[in-house]
Amino acid sequence: MLEWLNQTVYADVTWLNLIIALAIFILALIVSKLVSVQLRRSFKEKLSKEHLEMMAKLVSYGIMVIALLWIMPTVGIEPSGLMVAGGIVALALGFASQSIIGNLISGLFLMGERPVKIGDQVEIAGHRGFVEDIHIISTSIRTLDGLYIRIPNETVFTSSIINYSSNQVRRVEFVIGIRYSDDAEKAVQEIQEVINKHPLTLVNPEPHVFVDELGDNSVDLVARIWTPTSEWYNVKRELLWKIKVAIEAAGIQIPFPQRVLWYGADEENAPGAVESGTIDSIEGSSSASE
């Protein structure tokens, strides 16, 4: 009844050989899955997520490679023959799959150089998001709006990478415009107080608040605040409105863009007015604008 098992399929390979090979392959697949799951569980608290993933993948791929080498003789392929054919195959593969090899090599370099880690917030080739996984061929990113993007490693390797999570701390910068008639020192003090009250603004590096520019419509103050990188977004989100509320409570206003026109009749009051002659208009901002 089971005689068909001994029937030759090709060369000396029988159906039984193929079934054994398939069984070994499936078994290896299951074992590699189980081992990688077990490794992830056992080393969860001892290794970083990135190292753990890399180790799990290496062990998993290793098991599969051993299984394939084991299967080869069963399905009529001699591994020693592969070595002879290796050069030719490599050449053929090189031409046929340039991009795959390029991605693979880029992947290996990326794993060595490690410009990004799993979980980092990055911008690669114009895509901004969190690194979900770094595979040997590609890197996957979850964008800030929840999309999945797979970027070939060659693109990752040859692109400029901005890693927002690479450093321990990150700076938030606000530009706050106040009226020319407002007391800038008082405004600086109020802003400094709001910054100091916030728990996630760092004491060191010290926050700086100063008059940065005498703008067309306002005196521009700049606040530069350092926060833990993980809290950058929360601090940015919370602080600006608190600053606005605090300086307005102190009687300081954030002006709208404005342009003051001085007509001939007001020429004597116009800033920078000349002694004689006529002035049709002078454009610009001044403390008299209020």
Next chain:
Amino acid sequence: MDNKQKTAPETTVQISWAHQPGQSGGGFPWGPHKVPVKLSFEGISLALEKQEAGMHYRRSSNGENYEKKIFAQKGRFFLSPVEPFHKPVGISTHLLVEFTQPVLLEPRASRNVMVTFPLELASAIAQTRDGGKVLDIFSLSPAKFTLYGSIRSGLICRYWKSEVYGKLPVVNPVLEGIMEINVQNTSGRWAEINKAAFSAQGMKIYFNPYLVSLKASIKIINDYSAETSFIDEPLRKGMDKALEQFTPRLIGLPAKTLMEEGY
């Protein structure tokens, strides 16, 4: 709930306490307390009340309300000081104490100094004499953080500024603890110490009604480097060990902190 409160007798305590022995009012009643209990101190109200299905925990402070349902028939309520790294959670596992006055120590000398450190409080329920289960962690002193070291690889630390005392100062035991630091200058040069960074790992807090304490050491290695660690000993005899939230099992933090960017 109002009806229940009318029928069930409960312990309501408006806590006022002395910060040092000998004063009237006694020390801070950390517990244990029988349930139901209501405690009110430093603008915080805590309550653990019995309900049909179990118990109900409530805390209100500075407009923040926190509640938890507990499915247990018995248990005693108590408070414990804990390591100051939970509010906000997950930011830091290190404490940096900056000294208001630098400490200058001669070569190859050792000296004990005292500084204050921030506290967080844990409400807990316990059925036996074990550590119990933490219901809630809160803080009475606002948290602030700082970076020790470089932007690239420095440590985010919970920041605290303290005076340096030669003897035990009197502080409010629910707001601040006292850390006795053994400063050892193992180098052959004078050492000026302005700050000390400690890992949360191995932070063994002890408490009694008047005092919450820690013992630590700073070993000055050279002009730029020092090593800090905590010592698992109470400052006074008879102090209880506080609940520990950071244990080697939970985090792989080293117990010693190597300060390589100055001290």
